[in-house]
Amino acid sequence: MDERPLTGPGETTAVVGHRASAATRIEPRIYGLMAEFETPDQLLRAARAAREAGYRTMDAFSPFPIEGLHEEVGFHRTRLPAIVLIAGTVGALTGFGLQYWVSKISYPLNIGGRPLNSWPSFIPVTFEMTILFAALSAVIGMIVLNGLPMPYHPVFGAPRFAQASQDRFFLAIEAEDPKFDREETKAFLESLNPSAVSEVDL
Amino acid sequence: MMNAEVSRIDLDRIQKWALIVGGLAAIVSVAGAFLDPRQFFHSYLLAFLFWLGITLGSVAVLMLHHLVGGMWGFVIQRVLETSARLLPLMALLVIPILIGLPFLYEWTHSDHVDPALEHKSLYLNTPFFVIRSVIYFAVWILLAYLLTRWSRQVDETGDGGLVARMEKLSGPGLVIYAITMSFAAVDWVMSLEPHWYSTIFGMAFMVGQGLSALAFAVVAVRVLSDRKPLAQIILPKQFHDLGNLLLAFVMLWAYIAFSQFLIIWSGNIPEEAVWYQHRLQGGWQWIALVLITFHFGVPFLLLLQSRAKKRASILSKIAIGLLLFRVVDLFWIVAPALHRESFFIHWLDIVIPVAVGGIWLGAFAWRLKGTSLLPLRDPRLVEALSYREEAAL
Numbered sequence: 001m002d003e004r005p006l007t008g009p010g011e012t013t014a015v016v017g018h019r020a021s022a023a024t025r026i027e028p029r030i031y032g033l034m035a036e037f038e039t040p041d042q043l044l045r046a047a048r049a050a051r052e053a054g055y056r057t058m059d060a061f062s063p064f065p066i067e068g069l070h071e072e073v074g075f076h077r078t079r080l081p082a083i084v085l086i087a088g089t090v091g092a093l094t095g096f097g098l099q100y101w102v103s104k105i106s107y108p109l110n111i112g113g114r115p116l117n118s119w120p121s122f123i124p125v126t127f128e129m130t131i132l133f134a135a136l137s138a139v140i141g142m143i144v145l146n147g148l149p150m151p152y153h154p155v156f157g158a159p160r161f162a163q164a165s166q167d168r169f170f171l172a173i174e175a176e177d178p179k180f181d182r183e184e185t186k187a188f189l190e191s192l193n194p195s196a197v198s199e200v201d202l
Numbered sequence: 203m204m205n206a207e208v209s210r211i212d213l214d215r216i217q218k219w220a221l222i223v224g225g226l227a228a229i230v231s232v233a234g235a236f237l238d239p240r241q242f243f244h245s246y247l248l249a250f251l252f253w254l255g256i257t258l259g260s261v262a263v264l265m266l267h268h269l270v271g272g273m274w275g276f277v278i279q280r281v282l283e284t285s286a287r288l289l290p291l292m293a294l295l296v297i298p299i300l301i302g303l304p305f306l307y308e309w310t311h312s313d314h315v316d317p318a319l320e321h322k323s324l325y326l327n328t329p330f331f332v333i334r335s336v337i338y339f340a341v342w343i344l345l346a347y348l349l350t351r352w353s354r355q356v357d358e359t360g361d362g363g364l365v366a367r368m369e370k371l372s373g374p375g376l377v378i379y380a381i382t383m384s385f386a387a388v389d390w391v392m393s394l395e396p397h398w399y400s401t402i403f404g405m406a407f408m409v410g411q412g413l414s415a416l417a418f419a420v421v422a423v424r425v426l427s428d429r430k431p432l433a434q435i436i437l438p439k440q441f442h443d444l445g446n447l448l449l450a451f452v453m454l455w456a457y458i459a460f461s462q463f464l465i466i467w468s469g470n471i472p473e474e475a476v477w478y479q480h481r482l483q484g485g486w487q488w489i490a491l492v493l494i495t496f497h498f499g500v501p502f503l504l505l506l507q508s509r510a511k512k513r514a515s516i517l518s519k520i521a522i523g524l525l526l527f528r529v530v531d532l533f534w535i536v537a538p539a540l541h542r543e544s545f546f547i548h549w550l551d552i553v554i555p556v557a558v559g560g561i562w563l564g565a566f567a568w569r570l571k572g573t574s575l576l577p578l579r580d581p582r583l584v585e586a587l588s589y590r591e592e593a594a595l
Binding site: 056081085112121123124 | 460463464466469470506508
């Protein structure tokens with residue numbers, strides 16, 4: 001996946017430093033800077049420090065969920081609950097409407113002398129349709145809002161990033177962040193005691 | 203130290219006023235007993251069922267907490283335990299019902315010539331009824347006693363073995379609770395109209411009790427939440443979890459109440475449908491509509507919003523509303539057994555629940571004093587807190 005040779009923290013810094021000095025003239029655009037940590041604790045502290053330093057556009061990568069982390073990286077509100085609510089309501093109306101239309105309008109049939117609009121018996125199907133629509137919209141909405149499927153993402157290019165699903169913890173500060181500055185941000189990340197800091201190409 | 207002093211005074215005040223109001227209402231209620239004994243005992247049954255719901259529901263939710271764990275359980279554990287310790291009080295309060303059997307249950311009259319009741323008399327007879335009531339309370343008090351005693355010992359020793367014991371008791375304990383409460387619901391409530399039967403009735407009662415206990419715990423924790431050590435621990439997240447549980451119980455209540463209705467409505471058999479006939483005619487149907495709207499619809503929509511769940515001030519108001527409509531639900535179940543023709547509310551239906559409630563709340567405040575508001579030495583809580591501190595670094 002990664003063409004670059006695996007390097008230790010010192011070497012990475014050297015490479016990055018070299019590139020940065022060259023960039024004063026060319027300034028190629030990058031995705032951002034990625035710091036690698038060995039414990040979830042360090043990641044959490046780093047995310048908090050970055051937040052306090054004023055960084056907002058960042059993301060964290062960890063093999064397992066860490067409580068409190070999503071607040072630190074400024075995980076914003078999603079539109080998913082509203083989508084699910086609307087879909088659930090549509091499901092309820094569809095479920096009830098279908099039964100009402102079938103039994104009362106399209107094909108009225110006397111069953112045991114009950115009224116044609118026997119709403120109590122319509123409730124179970126209405127309920128099931130609500131759940132079905134809500135659940136499907138939650139799954140599909142989650143996938144779409146996350147921009148999945150995503151065969152490639154710039155962070156995949158970060159050194160040892162595959163470890164993020166095993167035993168390493170990463171914090172990425174994106175170049176889009178208004179406070180982002182290649183040199184300053186790098187120095188800042190290095191002050192957080194990471195095991196490595198690297199630039200992530202677009 | 204200051205905090206402890208303040209909370210002591212507050213609880214003293216709650217205890218004093220609850221007992222004063224409860225005592226006055228009790229005196230008025232006794233007068234009512236002489237004026238209209240049948241009405242008195244029906245209203246008393248309503249009051250008894252509501253406050254038993256909080257007490258016994260607390261035991262059930264406590265066992266649920268021991269089984270599944272989670273921070274939400276620790277913040278309400280002491281409230282639940284204090285309620286659970288009021289079961290002996292509820293056992294005393296069942297005595298008036300046993301005295302009032304002839305006024306409440308038509309099957310107690312030996313002069314009946316109803317063949318159906320003749321057949322049921324093997325189960326529905328006064329001595330067996332009394333024995334059963336004693337057994338229910340013996341079992342419940344034992345469960346509550348063991349759980350609260352071990353919990354207090356954990357406070358002193360921090361012994362993980364006792365925690366394991368509480369967890370081990372909670373599984374079978376919930377099964378025992380489900381079985382005994384099913385029978386108790388049949389005895390105390392379903393036999394008000396002895397021809398009618400519904401197999402889901404006990405379950406509906408249990409869900410109502412769980413909801414009552416949880417709603418009461420939310421209100422109590424909200425009142426106590428500015429005190430140490432609770433104030434240092436409790437976060438919006440815990441109220442959010444409690445709100446989600448409330449939502450689950452509200453939905454479960456609606457689910458079960460509707461299941462019972464749908465099955466009986468579909469079957470349309472006279473001996474089953476008669477129960478709903480008494481409750482959906484002559485004005486009672488408006489109470490049913492109020493229940494659908496305010497016991498399910500409104501709290502459901504409110505509790506869907508995470509903002510309402512995370513703010514203790516909003517959540518506790520929803521919980522108070524739910525407690526109120528728990529009373530209305532029980533009123534709709536009990537009162538039409540006496541007033542079958544048309545809607546009727548007697549002043550005793552309000553005064554007796556207040557009387558029992560005042561005494562209950564007074565006892566609750568008295569029991570709560572001197573207990574730590576958190577099981578601080580419970581190894582599970584210690585672990586959860588250390589994790590949180592780690593995360594907060």
